[in-house]
């Protein structure tokens with residue numbers, strides 16, 4: 001079998017076009033502010049893509065540039081100014097930050113209602129608890145791709161490789177909310193290859209080129225590669241041995257052109273959701289509204305025996 005390609009570039013473009021139509025129908029422009037500190041070359045590229053995508057879809061987007069040696073206090077003051085600015089619906093502080101700045105302190109300074117990255121502990125906690133909130137863009141984008149492939153997640157064996165706060169953990173929470181049976185694998189896990197071979201849905205978010213071997217893929221599995229690694233020759237490559245995995249998988253995301261473009265589309269989706277919620281025009285949904293998690297009786301607190 002040769003896998004079908006889950007084309008994040010195309011799906012992301014469609015999602016952005018739909019958001020553009022919704023924004024065009026509003027009496028205001030949702031405001032996005034991306035803060036970039038210093039000139040990390042990857043950050044320069046990513047932040048430019050975000051700004052361009054936002055403007056194309058009709059958002060009021062501005063990038064705020066601060067010097068590499070900006071004091072932490074000044075970055076925090078910038079975030080507070082954006083929190084207080086009514087024209088601003090979404091705030092994103094691009095990571096990584098210079099070493100003299102504590103990223104956690106900065107992420108926690110962002111108003112959770114404007115936290116379009118979904119990185120504030122309030123939003124992370126709400127996702128973990130199955131409550132409405134802003135959901136991190138990359139795992140949200142993965143859920144869109146799985147929906148696009150028509151994957152039935154309820155009861156499916158899903159494996160998430162990697163337990164980062166920005167991808168692995170929220171990814172597992174979203175899959176669980178969609179009623180998948182979720183296994184998280186990480187640096188201390190045993191029998192990783194065997195665990196992966198049991199996966200009907202495999203999400204790789206480690207950040208090591210080719211760490212997922214082709215023979216770890218179950219026949220017909222849906223393989224989502226979140227890794228973005230740069231080879232010695234400067235080419236982008238994922239965490240999955242793409243060519244070998246493609247021979248076994250049912251669906252697979254390429255790198256580039258897979259999850260990356262979905263991340264940017266979901267940033268715009270979150271900004272629109274935050275803008276509507278802040279104006280009382282819509283409620284935030286559990287799981288970013290991507291996966292329709294249906295609370296089964298045994299999941300409700302205190303209702304008799306059963307697995308939760």
Ligand SMILES: Nc1nc(=O)c2c([nH]1)NC[C@@H]1CN(c3ccc(C(=O)N[C@@H](CCC(=O)O)C(=O)O)cc3)C=[N+]21
Nearest residue numbers: 046092093094095096117137256257258260261263264
């Ligand atoms: N506060 C914060 N939020 C983020 O969401 C965030 C961040 N910091 N820091 C860095 C990572 C990385 N990230 C990507 C977004 C788009 C692509 C993307 O569109 N990639 C293209 C290729 C881009 C290229 O050619 O370099 C693709 O995969 O096809 C990749 C990576 C967001 N991040």
